[in-house]
Amino acid sequence: MSDMGSVAIEKYxxxxxxxxxxxxxxxxxxxxxxxxxxxxxxxxxxxxxxxPHWAHPPQEIFMMIRAGKREEVLTxxxxxxxxxxxxxxxxxxxxxxxxxxxxxxxxYAHRLGLAPEKQPTxxxxxxxxxxxxxxxxxxxxxxxxxxxxxxxxxxxxxxxMKNKALGQAMMKTKRMNPMxxxxxxxxxxxxxxxxxxxxxxxxxxxxxEQGK
Amino acid sequence: xADEKLPVEKFPIEKKVGAYICKGCGLGERLEGAQLTxxxxxxxxxxxxxxxxxxxxxxxxxxxxxxIDNEGVNCVAICACxxxxxxxxxxxxxxxxxxxxxxxxxxxxxxDTDEARETTEEMAADYVRMAVWETKFMSPPVGxxxxxxxxxxxxxxxxxxxxxxxxxxxxxxxxxxxxxxTGQLGGKAGQAWxxxxxxxxxxxxxxxxxxxxxxxxxxxxxxxIHLNAxxxxxxxxxxxxxxxxxxxxxxxxxxxxxxxxxxxxxxxxDANKLSGLGYGKTPDVVTQQELxxxxxxxxxxxxxxxxxxxxxxxxxxxxxxxxxxxxEGLLSYCSGHCCATSIKQAMYFKDQNPDIDTNVLYRDLRxxxxxxxxxxxxxxxxxxxxxxxxxxxxEVAGDGLKVKxxxxxxxxxxxxxxxxxxxxxxxxxxxxxxxxxxxxxxEEGSEEGIEAKPAEVHVPLESILNLDxxxxxxxxxxxxxxxxxxxxxxxxxxxxxxxxxTGPVRRPMDIISAREDATGAALKAIxxxxxxxxxxxxxxxxxxxxxxxxxxxxCTQCKRCTVECPFGAINEEDGYPQFNxxxxxxxxxxxxxxxxxxxxxxxYSVDTVGQQLKNIDIPDEFDEKPRILVLACxxxxxxxxxxxxxxxxxxxxxxxxxxxxCLGSVNLIWITDALNxxxxxxxxxxxxxxxxxxxxxxxxSEMAYxxxxxxxxxxxxLSLEPERVATYEVAITDIERAPQLINEMAETIERxxxxxxxx
Ligand code: SF4
Ligand code: SF4
Ligand code: SF4
Numbered sequence: 001m002s003d004m005g006s007v008a009i010e011k012y013x014x015x016x017x018x019x020x021x022x023x024x025x026x027x028x029x030x031x032x033x034x035x036x037x038x039x040x041x042x043x044x045x046x047x048x049x050x051x052p053h054w055a056h057p058p059q060e061i062f063m064m065i066r067a068g069k070r071e072e073v074l075t076x077x078x079x080x081x082x083x084x085x086x087x088x089x090x091x092x093x094x095x096x097x098x099x100x101x102x103x104x105x106x107x108y109a110h111r112l113g114l115a116p117e118k119q120p121t122x123x124x125x126x127x128x129x130x131x132x133x134x135x136x137x138x139x140x141x142x143x144x145x146x147x148x149x150x151x152x153x154x155x156x157x158x159x160x161m162k163n164k165a166l167g168q169a170m171m172k173t174k175r176m177n178p179m180x181x182x183x184x185x186x187x188x189x190x191x192x193x194x195x196x197x198x199x200x201x202x203x204x205x206x207x208x209e210q211g212k
Numbered sequence: 213x214a215d216e217k218l219p220v221e222k223f224p225i226e227k228k229v230g231a232y233i234c235k236g237c238g239l240g241e242r243l244e245g246a247q248l249t250x251x252x253x254x255x256x257x258x259x260x261x262x263x264x265x266x267x268x269x270x271x272x273x274x275x276x277x278x279x280i281d282n283e284g285v286n287c288v289a290i291c292a293c294x295x296x297x298x299x300x301x302x303x304x305x306x307x308x309x310x311x312x313x314x315x316x317x318x319x320x321x322x323x324d325t326d327e328a329r330e331t332t333e334e335m336a337a338d339y340v341r342m343a344v345w346e347t348k349f350m351s352p353p354v355g356x357x358x359x360x361x362x363x364x365x366x367x368x369x370x371x372x373x374x375x376x377x378x379x380x381x382x383x384x385x386x387x388x389x390x391x392x393x394t395g396q397l398g399g400k401a402g403q404a405w406x407x408x409x410x411x412x413x414x415x416x417x418x419x420x421x422x423x424x425x426x427x428x429x430x431x432x433x434x435x436x437i438h439l440n441a442x443x444x445x446x447x448x449x450x451x452x453x454x455x456x457x458x459x460x461x462x463x464x465x466x467x468x469x470x471x472x473x474x475x476x477x478x479x480x481x482d483a484n485k486l487s488g489l490g491y492g493k494t495p496d497v498v499t500q501q502e503l504x505x506x507x508x509x510x511x512x513x514x515x516x517x518x519x520x521x522x523x524x525x526x527x528x529x530x531x532x533x534x535x536x537x538x539x540e541g542l543l544s545y546c547s548g549h550c551c552a553t554s555i556k557q558a559m560y561f562k563d564q565n566p567d568i569d570t571n572v573l574y575r576d577l578r579x580x581x582x583x584x585x586x587x588x589x590x591x592x593x594x595x596x597x598x599x600x601x602x603x604x605x606x607e608v609a610g611d612g613l614k615v616k617x618x619x620x621x622x623x624x625x626x627x628x629x630x631x632x633x634x635x636x637x638x639x640x641x642x643x644x645x646x647x648x649x650x651x652x653x654x655e656e657g658s659e660e661g662i663e664a665k666p667a668e669v670h671v672p673l674e675s676i677l678n679l680d681x682x683x684x685x686x687x688x689x690x691x692x693x694x695x696x697x698x699x700x701x702x703x704x705x706x707x708x709x710x711x712x713x714t715g716p717v718r719r720p721m722d723i724i725s726a727r728e729d730a731t732g733a734a735l736k737a738i739x740x741x742x743x744x745x746x747x748x749x750x751x752x753x754x755x756x757x758x759x760x761x762x763x764x765x766x767c768t769q770c771k772r773c774t775v776e777c778p779f780g781a782i783n784e785e786d787g788y789p790q791f792n793x794x795x796x797x798x799x800x801x802x803x804x805x806x807x808x809x810x811x812x813x814x815x816y817s818v819d820t821v822g823q824q825l826k827n828i829d830i831p832d833e834f835d836e837k838p839r840i841l842v843l844a845c846x847x848x849x850x851x852x853x854x855x856x857x858x859x860x861x862x863x864x865x866x867x868x869x870x871x872x873x874c875l876g877s878v879n880l881i882w883i884t885d886a887l888n889x890x891x892x893x894x895x896x897x898x899x900x901x902x903x904x905x906x907x908x909x910x911x912x913s914e915m916a917y918x919x920x921x922x923x924x925x926x927x928x929x930l931s932l933e934p935e936r937v938a939t940y941e942v943a944i945t946d947i948e949r950a951p952q953l954i955n956e957m958a959e960t961i962e963r964x965x966x967x968x969x970x971x
Binding site: 064 | 588595598599600619
């Protein structure tokens with residue numbers, strides 16, 4: 001997919017305060033056509049509970065897009081910080097679907113291979129995707145373990161011990177089954193599911209190639 | 213001229229006073245009616261005194277009218293509620309009338325307790341005395357019977373404002389003469405390619421409508437147009453202005469007008485002062501007005517840059533160029549229209565070719581007006597980029613221009629290469645000569661001299677009106693060259709009655725606002741004509757028929773009245789003041805200014821107030837009952853005190869309040885007399901003065917402050933404490949503060965002791 005990134009780069013040359021990158025975002029990012037409508041009031045930046053932890057709050061991201069700062073936006077970890085609380089959407093006086101644009105940007109950056117490699121949200125998302133697409137059902141036990149052990153065995157044991165009480169409580173209330181460790185439950189027609197997902201990806205990629 | 217005449221005694225010398233004491237609204241329960249009747253009869257010597265349970269009822273009013281018709285009562289003293297209440301009921305023709313404020317001014321501000329009863333009664337008794345003595349010294353205003361009525365209206369300036377004013381006036385049936393300095397109608401807006409939309413959906417630039425306006429004016433039989441013409445002299449007053457118009461052929465036409473609309477417009481701020489933004493260094497940096505010319509030349513096709521005729525592919529708009537700045541030589545204000553204008557001009561490019569990059573560099577984007585926000589949004593939809601930025605400069609770079617700026621959202625230094633830069637320079641009003649910058653000759657001569665303002669004329673300007681007024685040839689200005697008006701209450705009234713400034717000469721504005729503004733000015737001009745015909749005053753004493761009269765024999769030719777009149781109503785003839793009644797707004801500032809007290813109105817004079825303060829009962833020193841005289845402006849302070857009454861906010865029973873037309877009408881003799889006759893404290897309440905003035909007569913309150921600074925000498929010569937006289941700025945909303953100021957004075961007197969001047 002990295003070649004797709006370079007194709008796009010070629011198509012949308014980075015240029016100060018030119019509309020090139022804006023047009024790229026409009027073409028490829030969910031809700032991208034809204035970016036130009038931001039009036040820079042800063043309400044979203046002030047409303048976001050994660051605000052203090054972002055390098056660039058949504059308001060700034062939108063301005064960066066308009067200023068043509070392609071590299072900085074797409075490699076940023078900012079939009080990955082969104083927790084989908086929808087505060088900003090509710091409050092934006094211009095009605096921008098900010099949350100969706102944040103996820104759209106993150107997704108686009110990911111597809112282009114520009115998203116920050118070790119970004120925790122991104123890693124979690126990948127783990128979750130692999131977990132749920134394997135059998136068509138989420139495997140809570142494996143999900144938890146793969147998350148704990150993502151940085152190696154030593155830290156994994158530490159993380160697992162830290163959350164021991166939580167794990168036991170979940171088992172007691174039948175929220176998590178220890179037997180899941182051995183395969184776990186799933187949908188009936190797994191190969192059908194995998195075929196479906198492959199077809200969906202094919203369609204997506206084709207769309208992406210043509211610009212949306 | 214008609215107004216020269218001396219006061220004619222039309223009112224019978226024989227005065228018969230009827231005093232009427234109301235017992236309604238709780239007055240009967242709280243006050244001793246019989247006692248007040250006795251005071252009116254014995255102390256104040258009213259000829260007829262009657263009590264009534266409900267004076268403003270049909271029956272009560274009839275009782276008064278019967279006395280007027282059958283008993284020959286010609287001076288009426290109504291002792292009931294405030295003069296601001298029941299004005300419809302108490303309206304009697306041909307008689308003088310005063311009001312004793314027993315309700316808002318006495319029972320509503322005093323507690324209903326046994327201890328308070330005595331002082332409350334004394335308060336009421338004084339207001340009865342004051343009302344009777346006041347009316348004795350009044351006569352009903354008859355108006356000027358020789359008032360002139362010329363119905364023609366002169367419009368100065370043929371831009372959007374002038375054309376609109378002319379058309380509106382003509383369509384209302386008044387003949388109009390329009391004088392335009394240049395050879396072409398339409399003004400600045402006439403040179404624009406398109407205008408900001410004035411109706412929904414506020415999406416695209418629209419036709420300016422100027423051509424239709426010109427056609428309509430030219431086709432109207434009621435409108436006479438002079439091009440390449442100027443005013444060489446304007447004399448007279450509302451109803452009888454006389455203007456010399458120097459016309460194209462070189463001859464002078466003299467004509468009479470009832471009122472004048474000045475729509476002299478604006479000039480662009482001189483962009484040559486903005487060389488940092490590249491203006492003058494390359495033809496590719498243009499002003500908004502210059503871009504309009506480029507757009508007209510393109511006629512809807514691609515706009516080409518001036519230097520080499522290349523089609524513009526990228527353009528930056530720099531907002532607030534030379535505006536909203538505190539730097540010397542730049543404009544301090546916002547011109548209001550330029551953000552929307554830049555959005556419109558960015559659309560010239562985007563509508564023609566959406567691939568052109570348009571960047572509006574703004575500090576604050578302001579799009580006032582109904583459709584402003586929608587139009588901004590439409591600009592965004594069309595892909596105009598808006599960047600909050602502080603522009604550092606524009607340089608010629610290679611084939612184009614480099615704009616350097618600080619991006620205020622991204623908080624970093626940025627730059628952009630463009631083909632064309634457009635500067636949003638501001639509007640500079642075309643208001644003629646700044647008359648306040650030239651010290652008036654009389655000021656050096658007058659002993660109490662009003663401080664002459666330091667001269668601050670930068671460029672010698674030509675006069676627009678060439679007024680033959682003693683006070684100078686053009687309309688007075690407030691700040692930055694815009695004509696002075698009471699911006700909140702009477703925005704159209706200038707300080708020259710019957711002359712209405714409209715359009716950007718009054719405040720910065722766009723075409724849409726100018727059209728509305730000019731329509732308003734047209735209506736005001738018509739009103740001025742009609743007022744002048746019957747001798748009625750304009751705002752704020754609208755409808756008032758009284759006007760100042762002066763006793764020539766007593767006048768010492770000190771010229772104070774001509775200098776202090778905020779409205780330039782008084783000219784000079786053989787050294788004497790010559791009052792132009794239809795220019796006058798009836799504020800009484802001249803009356804307050806006159807050191808020999810020869811100026812008066814029929815129903816308001818040094819005597820009507822002087823008699824009131826003389827007839828207030830002053831208990832002797834050992835009674836421990838001080839007296840506080842409050843002279844309160846009838847526009848703000850007096851209503852505030854009335855409202856305090858309505859809200860039952862108490863104040864000292866020792867206060868006696870006399871409303872005055874304006875603090876400017878307060879003559880120092882009242883203060884001196886009051887101090888000499890044993891008042892313990894004096895409070896003056898007027899409106900806010902200075903640049904953000906609230907004074908309904910613009911300069912009256914300011915004049916009063918200047919005069920009051922002389923009171924310290926009087927106090928010193930009487931060996932009285934300076935705290936005994938206090939002047940305050942009081943707003944109509946000071947419902948709690950105004951009573952508090954009175955109470956503070958009462959406390960001060962308690963601290964410093966009673967006045968030793970009680971006899
Ligand atoms: S709240 Fe909406 S309009 Fe305001 S800065 Fe955020 S995205 Fe822009
Ligand atoms: S939805 Fe995302 S971007 Fe919006 S306020 Fe919540 S966390 Fe912040
Ligand atoms: S000072 Fe006031 S009352 Fe006197 S002439 Fe001027 S406007 Fe009229």
